[in-house]
Amino acid sequence: MKSKFDDREFRHAFVSANVKRGIAYQLRALRNAKKMNQTQFGELIGKPQPVICRLENPNYGKVSVQTLIEIANTLDVGLLVKFVPHDRVLREVGRLSQEELAPHSYEEVKRRSHEQPKPEVPVTTAAKGSLDLYLGRSSKLGYSENSPPTKIEVHHVAENTLNG
């Protein structure tokens, strides 16, 4: 079946509408998550209320990368601005959710991860290292009492098995 996305003009307009709306919806969701009005949110991120109003307008689309970085840093959330293939755009838009529109701050992610039970599935050394680093519970080999080391099983293959 022919997709509307096969049309170059449609694709370009879609990307534009998606980027503008993505920023506007995220900012509104982040503000709502803090239960703030535009004036209060503006005070938090150092912008006057009319600027917040403009940033939340999905038709505006003139926000600078610098402004986005400043907002991300103030709220302590991550920010990705990157060129991607169109199919990635479609996948991302297709799985939009209200929760994802307002990501948690670094500290909130950390707090929630400590409240959750430890995963029972085996974690690879590399993945575990990254996770621990992110959660701030890594010392090279030692773990705090609150985060006992995950059991890592290493299976050795008998030499004669490999050699047939």
Next chain:
Amino acid sequence: MIPSPHRWTFRSYCSEAGDEIRGWYECQTRPVQAEITVVALYLQPLDVQGWIDSDRDYKDLRGKLSGLGELRFVVGKEQHRVLGFRNDDLKEFTMLVAGRKIAKFDFYLRHGPTALKRKAEVDSDRARFSCNADWILLP
């Protein structure tokens, strides 16, 4: 009590000629088609309050058109509207009339009565006068 579905679905008014909103959509330029599709995709995961708060993309109408709402979007300098109504229990938005808004009240004077008439028809027989409009979400 019927559990509320996670995401909104979109429906169209259907006359004997078929899906009236799709007919309008197919006649629009690519940028207009892309914009309305993105609006629908962003509204789809929101809860009811999210729709009400997103007054740039959706707005409840008042006065004589109370009970209706509109999807709103701008392409270039042209304002477009899709009049319809929400069913919050089913998480459904049924699109009734679509068009370009030129003057402030012109659009509602021209299309408001049609939208109300169509809503009454859909309310009386949902299966006969409306159909699934998933096509709006498919790029």
